[in-house]
Amino acid sequence: MKQLVALILCLAAAAASADPVDQVLDVHVLPGFARLADETALLANAADAGCEERDPDLRAALNGALRAWAGVSHLRFGPTEAENRAFALAFWPDSRGMTPKALAGLIAAEDPVVQEAEGFAQVSVAARGLYALEFLLYDEGQAGNDPYHCALIRAIVRDSAGLARAMAADWHDRYAALMRAPGPDSPYRSRDEAMQELFKALGTGLQITADLRLGRPLGSFARPRPNRAEAWRAGLSLLLVIEALHSQRQLALLLAEEDAGLKARLTDAFDRALGDAAALDDPALAGVATPAGRFRVEALQQRVNEIRQVVAQELGPKLGVSAGFNALDGD
Structure with missing residues (x-):
């Protein structure tokens, strides 16, 4: 019994003294992408x-996938950005309305590209990923359950699952x-650089929540x-704000x-x-x-901006890092 207690205390001490980068990877990043x-x-x-298109099980599964994406959408570096994965999985915001046009083109032509995974991976990112699927499942102008619509839906979800699996x-x-x-064999020359990447991801996520989601x-x-x-068609807009805030809080x-x-x-x-969002x-x-x-x-947006101030003015100096440029700069 004494040995068990000693082991538990040892593991607790090791967890308490774990490097912050390791902690973030083990508790936040890897479980989020899994x-x-x-x-x-x-x-x-x-x-x-x-x-x-109106299948409740399919819609519920999309809900789960979008919530999972909201939980990692701030981690816009490394595997997320490689091979354009993030844009292909989650093309939002779509400021030019490209998704409806890209999907309409495929449907009108009944493009056989949906039959091959490798071919579909080459179509416009506007016709791929979770937001393209949300449009197909919820837009009132989408008609019928004909074979091509079914093939397109399956092509999108097959492609999306492959992108998430690769990440x-x-x-x-x-x-x-x-x-x-x-x-020398890492993108990061020091522990501080790795820490800065994670701190920058937090700032990116809060900026996405405040400036884009709200x-x-x-x-x-x-x-x-x-x-x-x-995801307004699916009525998930607020839920994704809450999901993102929970993840950014962690x-x-x-x-x-x-x-x-x-x-x-x-x-x-x-x-x-989170209290304002829930209410x-x-x-x-x-x-x-x-x-x-x-x-x-606007009040909720101000709450998120208050978090950003604490992060920038207190957390950054405490860690000895700055936000630097992030994935949204220049957009």
């Missing part, structure tokens, strides 16, 4: 079982080890844009692990934002079209 691979595999299974495998088999061992539907007071919200607290006071301030800031009761963020609804979404 979940994405699992959820897109379930999505592919659902499409194999039934590919009718997860690349992280597990190669890239995590490169982050753990900075040096900012795009807000538009301007004179011209709100509810139909620019993420990353922030892992990075702040050695400072109890900073962890408490970050916890309070995230809890305020919003506006699944598609359609309320931005009304003054009262807009005020509530």
